[in-house]
Amino acid sequence: MLILKRHFKTNIRGHLTVGGADTVELANKFGTPLYVVDEQRVRENYRRFYKAFASRWPSVLVCYALKANSNLAVVKILQGEGAGADVSSEYELRIALEAGIPGNKMVFNGNHKTPRELELAVANDVLVNVDSFQELEAVGKVASRLGKRARIGFRVNPDVRAPTHPYIATGLRESKFGFDVASGQAFDAYKLAARMEDVDVVGIHAHIGSQILDAAPFEEEAEKLMALVAEIKERLDIYLSFVDFGGGIGIPYKPDDRELQPEQVAERMVGVVERVVDEKGLGKPTLVFEPGRYIVGDAGVLLARVGYIKERPGIPTWVAVDAGMNALIRPALYGAYHHIELANKILEKEEVLVNVAGPLCESGDFLGKERKLPKVVQGDLVVIFDVGAYGLAMSSQHTAQPRPAMVLVNEGKAEIIRKRETFEDLTRLDQIPGWLK
Numbered sequence: 001m002l003i004l005k006r007h008f009k010t011n012i013r014g015h016l017t018v019g020g021a022d023t024v025e026l027a028n029k030f031g032t033p034l035y036v037v038d039e040q041r042v043r044e045n046y047r048r049f050y051k052a053f054a055s056r057w058p059s060v061l062v063c064y065a066l067k068a069n070s071n072l073a074v075v076k077i078l079q080g081e082g083a084g085a086d087v088s089s090e091y092e093l094r095i096a097l098e099a100g101i102p103g104n105k106m107v108f109n110g111n112h113k114t115p116r117e118l119e120l121a122v123a124n125d126v127l128v129n130v131d132s133f134q135e136l137e138a139v140g141k142v143a144s145r146l147g148k149r150a151r152i153g154f155r156v157n158p159d160v161r162a163p164t165h166p167y168i169a170t171g172l173r174e175s176k177f178g179f180d181v182a183s184g185q186a187f188d189a190y191k192l193a194a195r196m197e198d199v200d201v202v203g204i205h206a207h208i209g210s211q212i213l214d215a216a217p218f219e220e221e222a223e224k225l226m227a228l229v230a231e232i233k234e235r236l237d238i239y240l241s242f243v244d245f246g247g248g249i250g251i252p253y254k255p256d257d258r259e260l261q262p263e264q265v266a267e268r269m270v271g272v273v274e275r276v277v278d279e280k281g282l283g284k285p286t287l288v289f290e291p292g293r294y295i296v297g298d299a300g301v302l303l304a305r306v307g308y309i310k311e312r313p314g315i316p317t318w319v320a321v322d323a324g325m326n327a328l329i330r331p332a333l334y335g336a337y338h339h340i341e342l343a344n345k346i347l348e349k350e351e352v353l354v355n356v357a358g359p360l361c362e363s364g365d366f367l368g369k370e371r372k373l374p375k376v377v378q379g380d381l382v383v384i385f386d387v388g389a390y391g392l393a394m395s396s397q398h399t400a401q402p403r404p405a406m407v408l409v410n411e412g413k414a415e416i417i418r419k420r421e422t423f424e425d426l427t428r429l430d431q432i433p434g435w436l437k
């Protein structure tokens with residue numbers, strides 16, 4: 001049964017429209033496979049998320065997680081909305097700067113930051129969420145070399161179990177990220193940093209996982225972090241003015257997935273923060289959030305053209321399209337479900353059972369299995385939903401497939417924001433050594 005999220009529409013030609021643009025026309029004009037991003041939906045998602053927290057707490061900084069989609073135009077939209085940035089590499093940091101996000105509205109995360117990355121972060125006043133004792137030492141060195149004070153927080157591991165795919169659950173005790181809270185390791189990190197000359201210890205950070213559709217783990221995270229904030233104030237007299245809860249609010253991918261409202265999460269998390277701040281007489285910290293998927297996930301679709309159809313007795317019909325795991329790896333990698341429809345037959349009755357495959361030479365190269373679609377013919381346009389986050393961002397050139405183009409739509413206008421790769425792009429960096437010439 002066709003169930004479209006509310007920001008999608010259909011037109012009288014029976015086509016799906018995104019941001020006022022007919023997807024069939026987009027595919028004809030820009031080619032396939034094509035990522036399409038709905039600007040208004042990005043803005044709506046950001047505003048809703050920000051308001052959920054900012055209407056309940058005086059100081060909130062929403063740092064968009066660039067890893068979800070680091071396209072310059074997408075980041076520019078969010079910069080215009082007043083977002084900060086969560087960056088996890090040198091180039092993400094530079095993209096955020098390029099889009100006009102000031103360094104002091106950025107947090108830098110990750111378990112392996114190179115000296116060069118740390119330098120760029122410290123030079124730009126980015127808050128560095130330090131992930132290990134050795135990294136603390138490295139930050140100290142960089143700061144003293146630059147003659148600047150480094151703003152730091154610690155990534156702590158609060159051991160919160162959040163129901164999600166094991167690859168994207170990051171808050172468990174055994175995960176590679178952060179300082180362990182339970183054993184006192186996190187506390188020790190603060191004690192050590194307090195004695196360092198060139199660092200200002202201003203924050204605390206955790207990220208418990210991604211694609212979480214339940215508010216309870218976030219509340220538990222808030223409890224654990226705020227207990228530590230209170231302990232650090234009490235025993236070390238360090239006031240942490242940035243409490244960073246990471247990202248992780250999920251989105252419904254399947255038609256029957258539940259939706260986690262940011263307001264529900266905000267209500268419960270801010271409730272905890274308020275209580276601890278009151279009880280312990282703390283100042284009111286800035287609450288930092290790092291949403292990626294929630295902001296851009298449902299704002300993006302992927303359009304792919306049907307090339308071949310193969311009927312096989314006893315199994316679903318194979319429908320081969322021109323986008324595969326190179327363009328969207330989530331189904332192959334995580335077994336992730338992405339809803340699929342025919343964009344040019346969006347209102348037609350779904351009557352055939354199909355598997356949708358990509359063009360790569362791997363059995364794992366599929367976009368969806370056992371899906372109901374209207375009768376499919378060559379040239380039909382498949383639309384894959386909820387690919388705005390971790391779609392193009394995780395794409396590759398496997399089997400020398402160029403990465404798809406990405407187009408931004410708004411009120412019927414459409415413009416390319418990422419060009420389709422060409423043969424030259426694919427071979428530009430390769431070189432033939434002298435002895436083979």
Ligand code: LLP
Pocket residue numbers: 065067068086109168170207209210211246247248249290291292293294330389390394
């Ligand atoms: N902050 C930190 C420190 C993170 O590690 C992540 C995501 C985020 C924020 C943003 O999380 P979000 O709000 O988007 O859930 N490739 C996987 C997702 C990996 C997420 C890793 N960290 C996927 O396609 O589902």
